[in-house]
Amino acid sequence: MGVEIKVxxxxxSFGKSLIWADVSLTIPAGEICVMLxxxxxxxxxxxxxxxxxxxxxxxxxVIEGTDIASCSEKDLYEIRKxxxxxxxxxxxxxxxxxxxNIAFPLREHTKKSESQIREIVLEKMDLVGLLGTEDKxxxxxxxxxxxxxxxxxxxxxxxxxxLFDEPDxxxxxxxxxxxxxxxxxxxxxxxxxxxxxxxxxxTARTVPDNIGLLYHKHLAMFGPREMLLSSEEPVxxxxxxxxxxxxxxxxxxxxxxxLEAEKDQDLPPLxxxxxxxxxxxxxxxxxxxxxxxxxxxxxxxxxxxxxxxNMSMTTKV
Amino acid sequence: xxKPVGTAGTLFAFFLDVLRALFRRPFQLREFIQQSWFIASxxxxxxxxxxxxxxxxxxxxxxxxxxxxxxxxxxxxxxxLAVIQQAGPIATALLIAGAGGSAIAxxxxxxxxxxxxxxxxxxxxDPIQRLVVPRVLAAMMVAFFLNGLVxxxxxxxxxxxxxxxxxxTPGAYLASFTALAQLxxxxxxxxxxxxxxxxxxxxxxxxxxxxxxxxxGVGDAVNESVVITFLLLFVVNFxxxxxxxxxxxxxxx
Numbered sequence: 001m002g003v004e005i006k007v008x009x010x011x012x013s014f015g016k017s018l019i020w021a022d023v024s025l026t027i028p029a030g031e032i033c034v035m036l037x038x039x040x041x042x043x044x045x046x047x048x049x050x051x052x053x054x055x056x057x058x059x060x061x062v063i064e065g066t067d068i069a070s071c072s073e074k075d076l077y078e079i080r081k082x083x084x085x086x087x088x089x090x091x092x093x094x095x096x097x098x099x100x101n102i103a104f105p106l107r108e109h110t111k112k113s114e115s116q117i118r119e120i121v122l123e124k125m126d127l128v129g130l131l132g133t134e135d136k137x138x139x140x141x142x143x144x145x146x147x148x149x150x151x152x153x154x155x156x157x158x159x160x161x162x163l164f165d166e167p168d169x170x171x172x173x174x175x176x177x178x179x180x181x182x183x184x185x186x187x188x189x190x191x192x193x194x195x196x197x198x199x200x201x202x203t204a205r206t207v208p209d210n211i212g213l214l215y216h217k218h219l220a221m222f223g224p225r226e227m228l229l230s231s232e233e234p235v236x237x238x239x240x241x242x243x244x245x246x247x248x249x250x251x252x253x254x255x256x257x258x259l260e261a262e263k264d265q266d267l268p269p270l271x272x273x274x275x276x277x278x279x280x281x282x283x284x285x286x287x288x289x290x291x292x293x294x295x296x297x298x299x300x301x302x303x304x305x306x307x308x309x310n311m312s313m314t315t316k317v
Numbered sequence: 318x319x320k321p322v323g324t325a326g327t328l329f330a331f332f333l334d335v336l337r338a339l340f341r342r343p344f345q346l347r348e349f350i351q352q353s354w355f356i357a358s359x360x361x362x363x364x365x366x367x368x369x370x371x372x373x374x375x376x377x378x379x380x381x382x383x384x385x386x387x388x389x390x391x392x393x394x395x396x397x398l399a400v401i402q403q404a405g406p407i408a409t410a411l412l413i414a415g416a417g418g419s420a421i422a423x424x425x426x427x428x429x430x431x432x433x434x435x436x437x438x439x440x441x442x443d444p445i446q447r448l449v450v451p452r453v454l455a456a457m458m459v460a461f462f463l464n465g466l467v468x469x470x471x472x473x474x475x476x477x478x479x480x481x482x483x484x485x486t487p488g489a490y491l492a493s494f495t496a497l498a499q500l501x502x503x504x505x506x507x508x509x510x511x512x513x514x515x516x517x518x519x520x521x522x523x524x525x526x527x528x529x530x531x532x533x534g535v536g537d538a539v540n541e542s543v544v545i546t547f548l549l550l551f552v553v554n555f556x557x558x559x560x561x562x563x564x565x566x567x568x569x570x
Contacts, residue, residue, distance in 0.1 A: 048435070077441050077443065078441075080438070080439055080440070081441050085436070085439045087432045087436055088432065089432065091433050091435065091436035092436075093433055093436075093437075094427075094428070094433065104440065105440045105441075108441070108442055150436075
């Protein structure tokens with residue numbers, strides 16, 4: 001299933017400083033999207049606006065016919081039950097152990113008996129590989145475990161939309177790739193709409209169906225993974241390939257002199273597009289597209305070597 | 318320049334939110350009991366220790382003055398009035414704000430920067446109803462009882478100092494209790510204590526929930542909450558005392 005999120009003309013500023021303006025995009029139901037952007041471009045602000053924790057200045061966010069930007073507090077609390085959110089540090093309640101943390105939404109919002117709750121909690125803890133740590137307090141476990149516990153808590157209410165705020169920050173590469181696999185498997189299993197906010201390119205290149213790029217106070221591009229990975233657009237190209245040559249500088253934007261100086265430099269060729277990460281069960285996800293399908297439909301020639309198995313950029317395990 | 322006005326406005330709006338959430342079910346009884354116990358446990362002993370010198374100082378001061386007028390037999394009455402009407406609620410409120418309020422602000426502030434409050438809202442739970450209301454009610458209840466404690470300990474301390482140090486007669490001290498003081502003095506003391514408890518808890522919760530900018534933000538929030546509470550308390554105390562003295566005629570007159 002999953003639910004579509006329709007964002008229209010969203011603008012947000014804090015006081016006089018504009019965060020981003022006129023962001024319009026539709027996050028398709030049941031697909032995995034990644035929102036990318038250099039540090040400090042308001043990716044987390046975007047995510048918090050989507051759940052109604054921050055009010056945008058203008059624009060609308062429509063989920064199942066309700067506009068989050070203008071609806072009443074009561075409707076907002078209702079619509080939030082559709083969401084599962086993973087915060088950057090897991091945001092576990094420090095005074096409760098992991099079991100109570102994960103059981104918390106069930107105890108608050110459902111009339112399930114303790115034994116039913118126990119069943120669901122243990123199932124979700126097993127899913128994220130945390131069985132046996134039920135009695136630990138959030139302060140006693142590592143950051144990676146807190147993140148996984150955060151995912152488990154976000155999933156107990158069977159959400160239609162799952163948001164991840166930098167799931168890969170502060171994790172080692174191995175854990176990151178396990179986490180990415182977990183995200184893909186989860187999507188295959190529950191068919192919810194996923195939005196991942198990150199600046200890890202490896203995640204962005206292999207996990208999602210769609211990619212969006214926030215840059216310089218606006219949404220530079222949003223579309224299917226292959227469209228962005230084969231794009232010649234300077235910002236997109238620079239960011240997705242982690243290059244120094246391009247419009248993004250150390251402090252937000254390069255000035256005219258710097259751009260002039262590198263005008264004649266040859267851009268390195270686009271690296272090949274990796275295969276998308278597949279569910280570990282081997283059964284394709286419902287929203288998964290055929291590799292190279294978008295390129296073929298739109299007459300774009302993918303960079304040489306694309307869609308080959310065992311490429312170095314894949315995080316397949 | 319208008320920033321303080323805006324802050325006062327949002328603080329008041331926060332108070333109204335708390336007021337509204339007060340009537341929303343289910344009431345968080347567990348959290349209320351835990352918080353009451355916590356606030357009581359951090360304030361009882363300091364309050365008692367503050368109340369003894371408070372009562373003693375008043376007894377010494379008033380006793381000395383009153384002796385010059387030749388009205389020693391009224392010492393008890395004057396110190397009872399001062400302790401119950403003024404010293405009790407103020408000492409209570411300072412400790413509720415200093416010990417209880419700072420702990421509340423630190424607790425909520427650290428939850429805020431760890432995004433726990435955001436997570437709670439996303440899970441469809443209103444932190445005001447869940448966390449703030451029980452804390453505010455707990456602070457009010459503890460203030461009510463602490464005020465009684467301060468009154469008893471303060472009057473007792475005054476008695477000891479008057480009788481032992483100033484050679485007052487025990488009988489005159491006790492007998493004159495009701496010469497000037499009357500029951501409404503006790504009521505206004507209790508009402509004040511409850512209002513001060515409310516202010517201390519509201520300010521602490523507001524500051525804690527609006528902490529920002531990492532661990533330093535939490536420290537700032539605690540600091541500001543204590544300072545703002547103290548300022549508000551003395552202003553409100555002045556206003557309440559003035560109204561009371563206008564409304565209730567003094568017994569002697």
